[in-house]
Amino acid sequence: MINVLKFVALDILKNKIVIAYAVMLALFSWSAFSLEENEAKGLLTVLNIVLLTVPLVSVLFSTIYVYNSSEFIELLVSHPVKRSKIWIALFIGLSAAMSLAYIIGTGIPLLLFADFATAMMMIVSGCMLSMIFVAIAFLCSILARDKAKGIGISIMLWLYFALLFDALVLFLFFQFSEYPIEKMVVGLSALSPIDMTRILILLRMDVSAMLGHTGAIFKNYFGTNWGLIFSFGLMLVWILVPFLISLKKFVNRDL
Numbered sequence: 001m002i003n004v005l006k007f008v009a010l011d012i013l014k015n016k017i018v019i020a021y022a023v024m025l026a027l028f029s030w031s032a033f034s035l036e037e038n039e040a041k042g043l044l045t046v047l048n049i050v051l052l053t054v055p056l057v058s059v060l061f062s063t064i065y066v067y068n069s070s071e072f073i074e075l076l077v078s079h080p081v082k083r084s085k086i087w088i089a090l091f092i093g094l095s096a097a098m099s100l101a102y103i104i105g106t107g108i109p110l111l112l113f114a115d116f117a118t119a120m121m122m123i124v125s126g127c128m129l130s131m132i133f134v135a136i137a138f139l140c141s142i143l144a145r146d147k148a149k150g151i152g153i154s155i156m157l158w159l160y161f162a163l164l165f166d167a168l169v170l171f172l173f174f175q176f177s178e179y180p181i182e183k184m185v186v187g188l189s190a191l192s193p194i195d196m197t198r199i200l201i202l203l204r205m206d207v208s209a210m211l212g213h214t215g216a217i218f219k220n221y222f223g224t225n226w227g228l229i230f231s232f233g234l235m236l237v238w239i240l241v242p243f244l245i246s247l248k249k250f251v252n253r254d255l
Helices: 002-013 016-035 039-068 070-077 083-113 116-143 147-175 182-189 193-204 208-222 225-252
Strands: none
Touching: 002 083, 016 039, 016 083, 039 070, 039 083, 039 116, 039 147, 039 193, 070 083, 083 116, 083 225, 116 147, 116 193, 116 225, 147 182, 147 193, 182 193, 193 225
């Protein structure tokens, strides 16, 4: 497993797409902090970039990489290596590479320009977001044998979490604005890892007013230490559930 992990990690880190991804994040992050005199505005600009770019690149690159590695995976399966170890090594390698690219591209400017606690919150949240969408990519690639179909599913899931989910929540909010549905909206936010990341970072920046009149409710639920632990626990569930489902299907799949 260690040898497979080393091979996958080195192969991905040498990939030009991953290098370009890290450079692109670095350019966006340095530009955001250089052009904005206000630290908070720079952080919000970086946050918007992270919430859209990181999930999209993570899910697309990982899905394509798994499909392109199908022959390599079949070769490994033909050797006396447990299937579970192969799949876990691929996941760890991809997750580590995407997280490292994010840390180099966005983490370094955050540590230099932002408050340390806020910077660490964004770095940890961004790494977990990368791992979540790598796990989703593994699930998409194992559910569909056809490459185009698998990539299509991954793009649709990104669109749902990044754009459609917020639209559905706002629709519910306006339709039932006369009823006390704030707690329900807090519960719904747990169904989207991108929303969870946005809420955690905005609350850490103490700009919960930007969340609308539910900002105080979010502050009560997620602003405390237990709220942070619960939130990161939910994000960990988002990593484990898709990956474990894909692992089970890979182990039982007829290649």
